[in-house]
Amino acid sequence: MNRNVLDPTLSMVLTAVCIATAAAQPVQDRTVLPIPEPQYPHSTALNARNAAPPPRFEIKAPVGAPNVLVVLLDDFGFGHSSAFGGPIHMPTVEQLAKNGLRYNQFHTTAMCAPTRMALLTGRNHHMANMGSITETATAFPGNTGQRPESIATLAMTLRYNGYSTAQFGKNHETAVWEISPSGPTDRWPTRSGFDKFYGFMAGEMNQWAPTIYDGLD
Secondary structure (H helix, E strand, O other): OOOEEOOHHHHHHHHHHHHHOOOOOOOOOOOEEOOOOOOOOOOOOOOHHHOOOOOOOOOOOOOOOOOOOOOOOOOOOOOOEHHHOOOEOOHHHHHHHHHOOOOOOOOOOOOHHHHHHHHHHOOOOOOOOOOOOHHHOOOOOOOOOOOOOOOOOHHHHHHHOOOOOEEEEEOOOOOHHHOOOOOOOOOOHHHOOOOEEEEEOOOOOOOOOOOOEEOOO
16 A cells, blocks of 8 residues: 655644554554554463453544544635625534634635645645646646545545545546546545545536436445
């Protein structure tokens, strides 16, 4: 399995919160993922009844780690929602914002798929080969529509840190020619860090008779 190098800022955050790891296991270094299994010394017990097994290796989100909910709405800005002073009354969004964090320095790329890819990876959209929407991808670097394996998604980072992850709704980050029963499915949501995906794989969809995918089906 490939190791994905994290964005430095996210790496520092995850490292800072891992100090609450169970004392029975070594503190897990979360700067490089996936977290390698710890190496325990070989048992020197001659009688199996006297041998004590090491603790079972498992990766969990650190104690006190927050739930992460990202709501992305296309063609929607700060001037719309009441949570940011807009005229559209959105009490649920207001409650979520009240109990979480409000970020007011988000910059879009003026197109949906590149903006979504930038948010999904924390990288410049050209670095993730999403210079435009997937339907207008080319063979030129930065615009192939195929996220490189060297760039991990936020979902992959969370899953490697013990989170359960899911994506619902629109996925517009998979190249058009990769959306078929024969794949390849490397850049589908459930192969990009999400344990669960339920939604459609396109820039737009018929709202009355949508083509819905559940995972890879």
